[in-house]
Amino acid sequence: xxxxxxxxxxxxxxxxxxxxxxxxxxxxxxxxxxxxxxxxxxxxxxxxxxxxxxxxxxxxxxxxxxxxxxxxxxxxxxxxxxxxxxxxxxxxxxxxxxxxxxxxxxxxxxxxxxxxxxxxxxxxxxxxxxxxxxxxxxxxxxxxxxxxxxxxxxxxxxxxxxxxxxxxxxxxxxxxxxxxxxxxxxxxxxxxxxxxxxxxxxxxxxxxxxxxxxxxxxxxxxxxxxxxxxxxxxxxxxxxxxxxxxxxxxxxxxxxxxxxxxxxxxxxxxxxxxxxxxxxxxxxxxxxxxxxxxxxxxx
Amino acid sequence: xxxxxxxxxxxxxxxxxxxxxxxxxxxxxxxxxxxxxxxxxxxxxxxxxxxxxxxxxxxxxxxxxxxxxxxxxxxxxxxxxxxxxxxxxxxxxxxxxxxxxxxxxxxxxxxxxxxxxxxxxxxxxxxxxxxxxxxxxxxxxxxxxxxxxxxxxxxxxxxxxxxxxxxxxxxxxxxxxxxxxxxxxxxxxxxxxxxxxxxxxxxxxxxxxxxxxxxxxxxxxxxxxxxxxxxxxxxxxxxxxxxxxxxxxxxxxxxxxxxxxxxxxxxxxxxxxxxxxxxxxxxxxxxxxxxxxxxxxxx
Numbered sequence: 001x002x003x004x005x006x007x008x009x010x011x012x013x014x015x016x017x018x019x020x021x022x023x024x025x026x027x028x029x030x031x032x033x034x035x036x037x038x039x040x041x042x043x044x045x046x047x048x049x050x051x052x053x054x055x056x057x058x059x060x061x062x063x064x065x066x067x068x069x070x071x072x073x074x075x076x077x078x079x080x081x082x083x084x085x086x087x088x089x090x091x092x093x094x095x096x097x098x099x100x101x102x103x104x105x106x107x108x109x110x111x112x113x114x115x116x117x118x119x120x121x122x123x124x125x126x127x128x129x130x131x132x133x134x135x136x137x138x139x140x141x142x143x144x145x146x147x148x149x150x151x152x153x154x155x156x157x158x159x160x161x162x163x164x165x166x167x168x169x170x171x172x173x174x175x176x177x178x179x180x181x182x183x184x185x186x187x188x189x190x191x192x193x194x195x196x197x198x199x200x201x202x203x204x205x206x207x208x209x210x211x212x213x214x215x216x217x218x219x220x221x222x223x224x225x226x227x228x229x230x231x232x233x234x235x236x237x238x239x240x241x242x243x244x245x246x247x248x249x250x251x252x253x254x255x256x257x258x259x260x261x262x263x264x265x266x267x268x269x270x271x272x273x274x275x276x277x278x279x280x281x282x283x284x285x286x287x288x289x290x291x292x293x294x295x296x297x298x299x
Numbered sequence: 300x301x302x303x304x305x306x307x308x309x310x311x312x313x314x315x316x317x318x319x320x321x322x323x324x325x326x327x328x329x330x331x332x333x334x335x336x337x338x339x340x341x342x343x344x345x346x347x348x349x350x351x352x353x354x355x356x357x358x359x360x361x362x363x364x365x366x367x368x369x370x371x372x373x374x375x376x377x378x379x380x381x382x383x384x385x386x387x388x389x390x391x392x393x394x395x396x397x398x399x400x401x402x403x404x405x406x407x408x409x410x411x412x413x414x415x416x417x418x419x420x421x422x423x424x425x426x427x428x429x430x431x432x433x434x435x436x437x438x439x440x441x442x443x444x445x446x447x448x449x450x451x452x453x454x455x456x457x458x459x460x461x462x463x464x465x466x467x468x469x470x471x472x473x474x475x476x477x478x479x480x481x482x483x484x485x486x487x488x489x490x491x492x493x494x495x496x497x498x499x500x501x502x503x504x505x506x507x508x509x510x511x512x513x514x515x516x517x518x519x520x521x522x523x524x525x526x527x528x529x530x531x532x533x534x535x536x537x538x539x540x541x542x543x544x545x546x547x548x549x550x551x552x553x554x555x556x557x558x559x560x561x562x563x564x565x566x567x568x569x570x571x572x573x574x575x576x577x578x579x580x581x582x583x584x585x586x587x588x589x590x591x592x593x594x595x596x597x598x
Contacts, residue, residue, distance in 0.1 A: 105500055128514050140514045163513040167506050175500040176510045179493035183516040186492075186562070190485035193560050194478035197549070200556040201404055201474040207466050211475045214462035215427050215439045216537075217482040219518040238515075250496070257499040260593035261492045262569070263485070263562050270561070294559035 004029060005156065006060035006067035008080055008087070009101070010037045013127070014070030016134040017100070017160045021068075022049040024159045029054050029063045057081075061090030061097075068156065071101040073245055081111050093119035098153050100141070102126045102181075102242075104249050105174040106256045108144065112170030121149045124170060126177035127161065130238050138162040142180070144173035178250035184238075185247060185267040185284070187221035192288035195229060196295055205230055221285075228285040237283035244271035244280075303328060304455065305359035305366035307379055307386070308400070309336045312426070313369035315433040316399070316459045320367075321348040323458045328353050328362045356380075360389030360396075367455065370400040372544055380410050392418035397452050399440070401425045401480075401541075403548050404473040405555045407443065411469030420448045423469060425476035426460065429537050437461040441479070443472035477549035483537075484546060484566040484583070486520035491587035494528055495594055504529055520584075527584040536582035543570035543579075 003026075007018040010032040018041060022028055028051040030038040035053065042051040054060045057080045060067055067087055071077050077099055081087050087097055097120060099108065108124035115122040123145035133139040141161040143150055150166045157164045167176045191209075198208040209229070213222055227233060247268040254261040270290055277293070279286050302325075306317040309331040317340060321327055327350040329337040334352065341350040353359045356379045359366055366386055370376050376398055380386050386396055396419060398407065407423035414421040422444035432438040440460040442449055449465045456463045466475045490508075497507040508528070512521055526532060546567040553560040569589055576592070578585050 128516075140510070142510050163510075165506065165510040165513075167510060168502055171500070172502045172506075175497055175502050176507055179497050179502075179507050180511050180514070180516045182496070183489040183493050183511055183518075186485050186489035187516065187518060189562050190482040190489075193485075193558075193563055194482050197481070197553060197556065197558045197560065198474055198478050200558045201470070201552060203467055203471045203474050203478075207464065207471075208475055208478050211439070211441050211462075211464040211466060212479050212482055214464075215479070216519050216523055217427075217479045217486065219482075219486060219520075220515050221518075224515055253500060254496060257496065258595050259492075259496045259499045260590055261496065262590075262593070263488050263565055264492055266562055266565060291559055291561075294561070296557050 003066060004064045006031070006064035007070070008032070008057050008060055008067065009070040010041055011070065011072070012131050013134045015041060016131065017070060019044070020137045020159050021156065022051060025049065027051070029060050031057055031060045056085040057087045058085040058090035061087040061095060065092065065094070066096045066098065066153070066156070069097065069099045069101060073101065074104040074107050074249065077101050077103045078107060082114060088114065088118060088120065091118065091120045094121065096121040096123070096149055096152055098123045098125050098156070100125045100127055102177050102246050102249065103174055105171040105178065105253050108174045109171035112145065122170065123149050123153055124173040125153065125157070126173055128177065128180055134160070141165070142167050142173045142176040144168055144175070145170050175253065178246070178253050181243060181246040182250050182261065182264045184221065185243060185271070186263055187219045188225065188285055188287050189267055189270070191222055191225070191229060192291045195288060196291045200295060225285040228283055229288060234282040234286040234289070236281065237285070239280065240271055240274045240282050240284050240286060241280035243284045244268065244275060247271060302365060303363045305363035307331070307356050307359055307366065308369040309340055310369070310371070311430050312433045314340060315430065316369060318343070319436045319458050320455065321350060324348065326350070328359050330354070330356055330359045355384040356386045357384040357389035360386040360394060364391065364393070365395045365397065365452070365455070368396065368398045368400060372400065373403040373406050373548065376400050376402045377406060381413060387413065387417060387419065390417065390419045393420065395420040395422070395448055395451055397422045397424050397455070399424045399426055401476050401545050401548065402473055404470040404477065404552050407473045408470035411444065421469065422448050422452055423472040424452065424456070425472055427476065427479055433459070440464070441466050441472045441475040443467055443474070444469050474552065477545070477552050480542060480545040481549050481560065481563045483520065484542060484570070485562055486518045487524065487584055487586050488566055488569070490521055490524070490528060491590045494587060495590045499594060524584040527582055528587060533581040533585040533588070535580065536584070538579065539570055539573045539581050539583050539585060540579035542583045543567065543574060546570060
């Protein structure tokens with residue numbers, strides 16, 4: 001029988017991740033700020049699975065040796081892990097906290113240091129792949145922390161994820177996730193500028209994508225988001241507002257580590273402009289609509 | 300016996316392209332501003348191939364029904380095609396001029412219009428793939444012009460290229476090439492910002508590349524330029540100075556067609572900074588050295 005696992009944060013990502021763990025036979029202790037979400041999920045257990053609801057993160061940590069967190073961002077991570085009635089307050093010595101939120105590398109290192117002082121283990125293990133990947137159990141997981149803790153969490157990662165990378169010591173999972181978000185944002189922007197230039201100059205967008213897909217310009221974004229660009233379907237997918245949050249984390253990391261991120265900074269501004277235009281809940285491929293807005297009449 | 304083909308511009312790209320045509324049995328009429336280069340190439344013919352040298356583009360056009368040009372940029376294209384002793388001055392009615400230089404979409408449309416007035420046919424057919432692709436005969440070719448002219452040039456394209464796309468009417472080949480250069484520049488910049496952030500934050504660059512290669516962040520640049528980034532080998536490849544010229548063309552096209560290209564404009568400035576630092580002849584993956592310079596100590 002697998003060990004009892006705590007899960008804090010049952011939003012669009014956390015809920016399907018927790019469900020997959022339940023389906024794999026793990027007994028879960030659930031907590032969510034809106035308690036109802038935890039109760040709904042606990043009620044979905046069948047004969048083969050067990051889940052209970054805890055009142056706060058401290059209680060989750062008291063009842064489990066491994067706790068996963070999946071939260072909106074750094075402030076929530078700090079509060080749930082190190083705040084009043086947080087995981088640290090309840091965690092037994094030797095417990096493992098796995099923060100799978102996209103959060104700050106510097107915060108991740110700091111929490112890992114605080115954990116160590118308490119005899120608690122910690123991994124930062126953010127994911128990519130969105131709610132689709134969370135539902136399918138095919139998330140990419142980038143985990144920072146010790147070899148031992150990575151091995152301990154691996155069976156859980158294998159339930160939730162596909163490509164699983166141990167990126168190095170504490171904080172490095174968040175660093176690699178920040179790198180990922182920079183590269184994806186720029187790839188979307190590149191295709192957006194190319195397609196609007198092409199359209200305005202009289203070239204069919206499909207021809208631009210096809211011609212560019214054969215060479216050095218080719219990218220996953222061109223393939224995966226092709227339909228979004230061509231059919232102007234901006235149902236998320238990866239939301240503008242979340243991607244902007246992630247770029248904020250990347251830019252803060254750049255400040256902390258003294259790294260210039262000139263185009264990531266421009267992209268942060270552009271995602272901000274999309275939010276100001278009320279498109280924060282659109283798919284991040286909607287960057288193309290901003291280039292169109294800046295270029296006069298839509299196509 | 301294939302028809303006689305003119306070839307103007309025997310630089311790092313034009314020379315191997317012309318050689319491949321000679322090897323395929325075409326009889327060539329060569330011209331180069333530095334005459335010596337044309338003479339050297341003509342002297343390399345063997346028993347099966349014939350090449351002669353002409354004094355100027357006009358003479359080339361007088362002796363051939365199809366002329367290919369491979370020149371540094373828009374000013375040279377305009378001079379060779381429409382200038383004194385240029386191709387238009389010698390071209391017979393029904394002749395086909397195939398400009399394979401990377402040049403301005405607006406100039407390409409304008410020259411095609413002038414050609415039409417003279418009863419001359421014209422294609423803009425820029426390439427990507429660099430000197431390696433030119434030598435191997437595997438260039439990607441993006442050709443704008445009429446269906447009929449595209450079909451006429453196709454056997455020549457098939458000798459020089461691999462992926463061959465008919466992009467639409469005159470000018471669209473150059474538009475798609477401009478799109479390509481925007482996307483490649485941003486892909487290199489994206490990897491550069493990610494790798495410098497990763498390095499400064501203590502993550503092995505190979506781990507960053509491996510973790511990002513599995514998902515939405517993946518790109519050809521990550522694969523093709525991997526060794527350049529990791530081994531800091533900036534032997535070209537695609538030179539900084541040529542890529543900057545191409546971005547200049549893209550930005551001018553953006554002005555002409557009223558398209559905002561905010562990150563392409565930043566990249567143009569960054570390639571300019573690399574040139575100011577004396578790195579114009581380095582491979583374009585050297586963008587990473589600029590991010591390092593902006594981020595303090597090199598790794």
